[in-house]
Amino acid sequence: MALYQDLGRNLQKDLLAKWYGDLALANERKEPVAYLFVSGNVEELLQAYGFHLVYPEINALQCGIKKAAGGFIQKAEEAGYSSDVCGYVKNDVGIALAGGKWPLGNLPKPDLLVCTYAGCTTYMKWFEALAQHFECPLFVLDVPFVRDEDVPAADIAYVVTQLRELSVLCQAVTGRTLSEERLRELVRLSAEAEDLWVRVLEMAKRRPSPLDGFFEAVFFMAPINVLRGTPECVAYYEGVLREMEERVSLGIGPIPEEKFRVVLEGPPPWPHFRAFWDLFKRWGVTCVASTYPRVGGIWDWGMRHDPERPWESIATHAMNGYTNWNLARRQAMMRRFVAEYHADALVLHSVKSCRAFSMGMADTRELFLREDRLPALFIESDLADPRYFSEAQLRTRVDAFFEALEHRRSARV
Amino acid sequence: MIVAGIDVGSTATKGVLLHADGRILGRALVPTGANVVRAAERAFQEALRTAGIEDWEVCFIVGTGYGRYKVQFGHAQITEISCHAKGAQFLMPGTRTVLDIGGQDTKAIKVGEAGEVLDFCMNDKCAAGTGRFLEAAAGVLGLDLAEIGDVSLRSRDPLRVTNVCTVFVESEIVSHLAKGRKVEDILRGVHNAIAARSLALLRRVGYEPGLAFTGGVSRNRGMVRALEERLGSPVHASEDSPFMGAIGAALYARERAEHAAAPGKA
Amino acid sequence: MLIAEIFDRCRALVDDTDLSTVAAWKAAHPGAKAIGCFPVYVPTELVHAAGMLPVGLVGGGGHIEMDHADSLVQSFVCSISRSTLELGMTGRFRNLDGLLFPSICDVARNLSGMCSRNFPALWVDYIHLPQNRASAGVVDYYRSELARVQVGLDVLAGRTTTFDALAASIQAFNQQRAVLRDLHAFRRSFPWLLSTEELHLLTNAGSVLDVAEHTNLLQETLNLLSMRKGKPKDRIRVLLEGAFCEQPPLELMKAIEEAGCWIVEDDLLLGRRWLATDVTLNGDPLRALAESYVRQDTVSSVRHERPRRRADSLVERAREARVDGVLLCSAKFCEPALFDQVLLRNALEQAGIPHLALEFEEKMGVFETPRTQVETFVESILFA
Amino acid sequence: MYHVAGVDVGSGTTKVVIMGEGRRVLGVSELRSGADLEAAAVEGLEKACRVARVDHARIAYVAATGYGRYQVGFRDVQITEITCHARGAHYLFPGTRCVLDVGAQCTRAINVDFHGRVRKFRSNDKCAAGAGRFLERVAKALEVDLEQLGELSLRSKEPQPISSVCAVLAESEVINHVSQERKTEDILNGVHRSIVDRLAALLRQVGLESEVTLTGGVARNIGIVRLLEARLERQVNVSSDAPLAGALGAAVLALERMRKLGAEGTHLYVREGQA
């Protein structure tokens, strides 16, 4: 009997709904609100000060799924934003211009903006725009770029110094003082959730895979990115893990019959998520691993929050998001995925909005094709702007790619 | 045994009838127009007529092209990418790379010895530098699509055309005309610009000499020359090139039909 | 030298995408190396101190055919990233030994990675320019970053850079910055004696010349300029903002001036005059450099700043230069500049300064559209 | 008594307006520009003179505008089409504060002051420009007359969205809708909506103020007019002379120039070489 079926999907929705519900009331209750980014976020520190957290990226993503992005983007373009800049930003600015009214009710105004420069430089521009709009303090946490395995001690020290400074600012904004004890507890819970999350992701190493490491993982990743440090988050991943184990025992997977296993690089086109997934489902494709669920943080190879070193581990985490890694390390990561998750091909989804992801993708494609002899499919659309999605064009590309893979496979047999 | 391939493109719909022994019995090309379903039927009927064959004689039909799912009388659908590769390797053995320039997209395909697709790339979401671009250019210059290629070959001093956006090419051309540039030089510039874009795609799949040029634009001799100059190696285009998608589809139809007829297989 | 000869020489230097000037320099300095530096700001002092030639990478300037790079860079990315790759892929970096990229945007960041992979013979590094200038740790951090780069350069050069050598290099660049400041001041006062096109050629020649030689060339020009004759024309004074990284074609600058403007203030090739004041030396030159970067005043779209300050600074510069209007002129697809357009436009609006937004590409060939826009802009100011 | 001419040499059509001292329009002409822009301007002027029953030689001042303004050899001054459209719209509707000029290739939003002078403008030099040309193509693809496009689009009950920003790809979306047997009017409505979205965005960028006037050839398309009105929640001025706005504006500016020269005592009534 299936006890846990769809727990991962449904519980995640409930958690987010509750979280958004709390947010809507934050201003009224005069509780402090901070906006921050997903990539390498420092939510443990902010939670320790009792901030409600708003993630504009997640808001943009939700608008995308709910097919509300177009209107907000249009609004921002009417305010002068170029059609060539990141759609996430425009979506979010559009919401701000609409006074915070959006499909999920009302967004509270921020008391503090915390920008981690790690995800992309666009982050900086984004929060500068919001700081102007909301006239509230903006803290830019300058996160050095990660080039090698070993992050220089000076880099970590610099981030820790800034975190301490941020802490002072939080104190000023909230009028509360920090309890190191509480911070350690938050960090401990984060680490626990991180362990479980990695176990969930690694379930996809099985053949057939019980989960889709992209199309499902991008939903399952929500709590680890936005609710880390809470007992609910830990409980959630325990549940998901059980669901996956149950799927294995019942022989269920994300698709009826797994024919191809791929690694996917790039973000999903949120406004056309279903249609996009269907293009692959029709061919029996499971994405066994993908880079997008690692934008928040990369835990696959041991990086954890650490209650023994709360500040240093928060700092290390801040640097450890996918888009803050250099290209060579990212490519190495995809290589590892291909090997460890037994993938047949690499799919690269280039999106117009996000140069942080897309610039260099053609190079990655070439690397895999020429050096690794791994088939690689290159497709383009956008993660936020519904106007850049052409189903007919994408379908031709996806179909042709798997036709060829199928052909090659049957020729080999 | 006779099979058929129908290639429903964004601009033109092509139909080809193929005999089991590999002979092409009939071909047809009709504008796709607004009614895609009807275009597919018309291309099929027209091909039957040129071959003098009745429709019941055709045992397997494969639809391809962007309107492949609209070939309602077809038995299977295969993308035009697979079909162009298949057709090119069949008619021009030794082909390593295929360049298909159609009405609104351009594809570079790397092909294996059996006509299988090893890798491919298409122009991005932007329609710049496709057949439609040439149509627009011909339109502003008041020339026929069929003659612009030849006119471009007369150029001594080709222009540098920088904007390959189909929407803007018109104003760019008008401004060059206004500056007194020769029509052939402008056209040559336009052809060179498309050749450059195509080359970028070819490089993505890893270009090797042995290029089969297919799709409607392969009729354009100016384009063939511009590509040859840019690549520094010969480009193969023939009468059949514009029909390559349909030919490939027919070849797939033949495979399927033989497969189905083979003893011991359902 | 006649002034016309100087401009011809500069033009030849700027058009030389094969970097033969660099080859000549290397021939004259056996064993010495050359490092390509991507705009906007790279601490060229470090390169110079290591006995190397810092070479400014300013894209292809519209002169080169795009043959390879289009296959690696999508159409929604700025041209300079594409042309930089093209230069490398067509062997034009053969006279370079390394590349340095500043952390200015996501494109530059990933471009550095693409260059590492595609040009394995080159040493490639990406410098993290700190964005939190308010932090107490920022100078220490940036000093450590500079030291890291210095070590990389030293390994490449096979020698150790002394503090004295670095101090001397800093002096040399201080002098260059001073003349550049003088030239800009001159143009601001007498735009009819020094066009923006000419000023750009002069500045850009520094991309391939040794700093001392360039400084001399600029100084000589400055002396000659005062003897130049010309008559002011009835044109409006404008400030051009947004072209700090990819450079607009010279023809565009010309078209803008011909359409009835004097560009009297700009952020073209901003990286060359990034440090607005001289670097003050005392003791540790690495720290001095780090401190100048953190403390000096360049306001730019690729550097975090309180948004209000960036907007105010533009308005202030516009007022100081007594301009009639501002051209927000950014490279197509350049996100840092495009995002700032909104901010700057609103500020100019509030300040009542007329403004016009333009986009350019390295490789544009037809200037009708921008010209019409600028003409209208001029008409709207002159006939107001 | 003297007359002036405004000559608007567009990429598609050339328009000429002859105006008398009292800002009265005496004659107009409209013809295809073709490849030789100078010839089109000459022919247009002759035609307009004939209509106005004015002798060539009596034209005291010529202001040329439009894309081919530098090709008009007999001009006294060239002024950009943006300045002229603003002035022309103001001539037609003195209360106007916003002008939207939608031609074949170019779309521009202009914010004008009380006197019809340009305060701010934006033109779309981006992809998918050419609203007019795009409509022509769609008309052809759907086998509908250009003149009927607007009318038909207004009958739609179920608009079909067109999402692509590229005119070429939008066209294939149109075809796609057709193949799914969507009604022509619904597709057309979608097409018009996508254009109107862009127009509205452009207008908002220059500051949407009370009275909006639509000029350029696309003003003839009633579908665009109505949808724009709905989108902006206000009435939009449209005149049957809207496509002439550029030439009208040029003529008005020519008159102003004459008046100024007259005041300065410069005698210009007889043009050089024609005395």
Ligand SMILES: Nc1ncnc2c1ncn2[C@@H]1O[C@H](COP(=O)(O)OP(=O)(O)O)[C@@H](O)[C@H]1O
């Ligand atoms: N006679 C011709 N001479 C040169 N080019 C032609 C000719 N006929 C068609 N073309 C070109 O072929 C293109 C259509 O190619 P095709 O492969 O049929 O497109 P699709 O498959 O997308 O319908 C047209 O856009 C046009 O540029």
Ligand SMILES: Nc1ncnc2c1ncn2[C@@H]1O[C@H](COP(=O)(O)OP(=O)(O)O)[C@@H](O)[C@H]1O
């Ligand atoms: N009778 C008409 N009904 C609807 N639209 C029309 C009509 N005549 C012209 N148009 C539209 O006007 C456009 C031409 O506008 P115009 O202002 O003359 O262009 P330009 O000045 O750029 O040459 C055409 O592309 C067409 O879409």
Ligand code: SF4
């Ligand atoms: S550029 Fe990419 S990483 Fe940055 S905000 Fe936009 S979508 Fe996110």
Ligand code: SF4
């Ligand atoms: S032009 Fe802009 S986007 Fe391109 S590299 Fe420079 S700063 Fe980055």
Ligand code: SF4
């Ligand atoms: S309008 Fe031009 S540039 Fe834009 S997507 Fe279409 S073809 Fe490309």
